[in-house]
Amino acid sequence: MNKHAYTYTILQYRHDVWSGECMNVGVLVYCPDLSYLKLRIRSGGARLSNAYPGIDRSALLHDMRELERWFDRKNNERGSEWIWRSAHDIGLHLLGNDDSSLRWHLDASGVTNNPEAIHEQLFQRLVVKHDPEPGRMPRSDEQVFEVVKSKLKTAEVLSRMEPHTVRSSYSEVTFEHSFKNGKWHCLQAISLDSADAEQMQRKAERWAGVLVGISEAPEPFTVYLVTGKPSQSELLRQYERMMELLRHAPTRPVVLDEDESDEVARRIAGAAH
Incomplete structure (x- = not known):
């Protein structure tokens, strides 16, 4: 079965720009051969609230969902922008690494015949690996x-x-x-x-x-x-x-x-x- 090149980058939430401390909140995967461009983000913010007291969780989740929808729309386009070099480049085009609370980390690549499956693996390993076990929700x-x-x-x-x-x-x-x-x-x-x-x-x-x-x-x-x-x-x-x-x-x-x-x-x- 043919393997296709893909790239990925991590979306991070940076609570304190000065300290640089971050939490992974999403993964963007780009596989141009299979017309796959998708950002997967956290669906909830309990871990963020526990980690960062005082965070405006609703506003952050709203911003991340807007990013997710932007990539969904871009995925349905079939124009010249499919020649982007990597997922990281596409992410920077939309959201540069400035002093905002959301930033891109890592410019990595691999090969796959199933970008959806590899996306799930990356999300589990890089974003939710240390989340509480299903069925046991820590008290807020x-x-x-x-x-x-x-x-x-x-x-x-x-x-x-x-x-x-x-x-x-x-x-x-x-x-x-x-x-x-x-x-x-x-x-x-x-x-x-x-x-x-x-x-x-x-x-x-x-x-x-x-x-x-x-x-x-x-x-x-x-x-x-x-x-x-x-x-x-x-x-x-x-x-x-x-x-x-x-x-x-x-x-x-x-x-x-x-x-x-x-x-x-x-x-x-x-x-x-």
């Missing part, structure tokens, strides 16, 4: 917050909470549940229910980095972090280590486990009076 930050929400309501403090953005010269972060009593008290739930120890560490380190960015904010504030434990017992030791990492982050946040919801509510209610 919102689900962890639900654990403490009823306690805050009973303590008559939930109704007083509102979104507040802490700003410094370097960064800003919005805490959805905050109240002011002399200074701002900002509550954030963080799910550390991860697929593995490495993912858990990345998320804890990112939140520590968030606190670095606002540590020199001019206004006084206290951050309360409620952490959600992993459902896998073998990850509990790593979970304890990550709680300690967060306790030693800049601003010295109050870090309590979700099982300590009563204590969380007590401390916040005490600060509110």
Whole structure:
């Protein structure tokens, strides 16, 4: 069976242009002999939300779907642009490697008689390999917050909470549940229910980095972090280590486990009076 040359490139989401840290979110494959040009992207953003607190997931998924549709339209054209040298070149033609959050990585090639099958293999290996196992969805930050929400309501403090953005010269972060009593008290739930120890560490380190960015904010504030434990017992030791990492982050946040919801509510209610 004849083999046909194909090229591929990876679409990456770059959350912080300055640090250069990226996550693979799609794969573009181009096989001109078989008139195949297609971008495959993530269908959901749970892993992105867990990895990058504060990300505008809806806007990012919208932008990626627009890219996907553009390549679908281009695939149906039969003009001179089918002589592009590689998938990477086509990607750069549409979306250059500037300071935007989406960028192209890798200019690779191979041969195949089934571009759809090779596309699936590349997508599984390069984009979703480290996603949670099917049937086991890690809890979100919102689900962890639900654990403490009823306690805050009973303590008559939930109704007083509102979104507040802490700003410094370097960064800003919005805490959805905050109240002011002399200074701002900002509550954030963080799910550390991860697929593995490495993912858990990345998320804890990112939140520590968030606190670095606002540590020199001019206004006084206290951050309360409620952490959600992993459902896998073998990850509990790593979970304890990550709680300690967060306790030693800049601003010295109050870090309590979700099982300590009563204590969380007590401390916040005490600060509110």
